[in-house]
Amino acid sequence: MSDTDGAKQTAVAVVSWLWKNKDWIAARLGELKAWYLRGKGTKKEPGILILGPGGAGKSTLARLLAGEYDYLRDLPGEYEESVSVETYALKDSPRVEVVVPPGQRQRREATWADLHADLAAGKFRGVIFLSAYGYHSFKAEGGYKGHKLYQGDMKQFVKDFCAERRAEELEVLRQLIPHVQASRRKLWMLTLVTKQDLWWDRGTVEKHYRDGEYAAEVHKVLSQKGHQQFRHEYVFASLVISNFVDRNSQVLKKNTEGYDQKVQVESLRHLFETLDAFRQWEAG
């Protein structure tokens, strides 16, 4: 038998084996593709983690960063609670993943532990902590009258509700800070105080975040990591303009008079400029 015949025979054997096992091969290739698409085969850049209590606007922000939020189609004020960890790709850097875990107290234990560990391991370049000066959307059955804090007066309820939610913001921040301190990489943190259209009183609100217990927690990280390894900024903005309403569309607080789209756009511009500044700081 000549060399050519031998090679021909081998080729036939290989093709016949491939043909015979085509289903098995297709299944293995499918598995390989699924594995690759799950992210194990791709090298991702460190992501951005968006944290904060439920109803502060985390998903809206993530959709905005991913270029998925449509101001003409999405109805402002339509709150849909997130029930699991959501991931988005940053619009201008698709390899950067934006991770948003649900903010409700009962889901934090289950979903945040892994993310806190990832943060400590240096898998995130930055954290955006969302607050809303207590104006957290809620959609519980029974509306505001069915809320655990309602005592018969709507104005008092709004006051008590926001105070309780501000305490919740602080509690969530205190859970986060040790993991930010533990992060192995250079890290930035943005405190984004949303729903500016509802509390448009820069003095009181900014003071609450810049001077109070909130700032003291952030300062812990700064004093431990130093300015070379940690940078923190505040942005006060409105992702959407909407009255504060309950499940039954009962208006609990109207937008602040004079807060228009121009003011909102300026606040969003400041948000994006700050994110750009973080990007430059990362490179520097």
Add this chain to the structure above:
Amino acid sequence: MMSQTDLTFDPQTVAAGLVPLLKEYAQKLVEIGTCTRRAQRLYAKARLEKQQLAAQRAQADFESLRFALNRLLPSTTDLSREASQLVEHGKLEPVTRLELALRLAEFESALRQTQQRIGAGVTG
């Protein structure tokens, strides 16, 4: 005509209705998860023994389980949201809040496990 406010329900009554629903659907999700595991095992065994018909049957079983889960998903998400909002905000008796939180945790972990199992595909 009934106004929107008339359509609201007492949180305590709603919570009492949600607890058995969460329990029932947590069990259903666990069952879907168990059947999925069985279909995946049968598929793997059939592939190993090169039994094409058995593999196709296992794959068909798996696809119908995937369909069943996908069909349930929108409503299960709503159920999760309703319960979670009540746990966090509703005017509930302490024991009801606790029970609802526990049932919700059970339900969501069953949902997550089943979603992961089905998401892994017929090859597991």
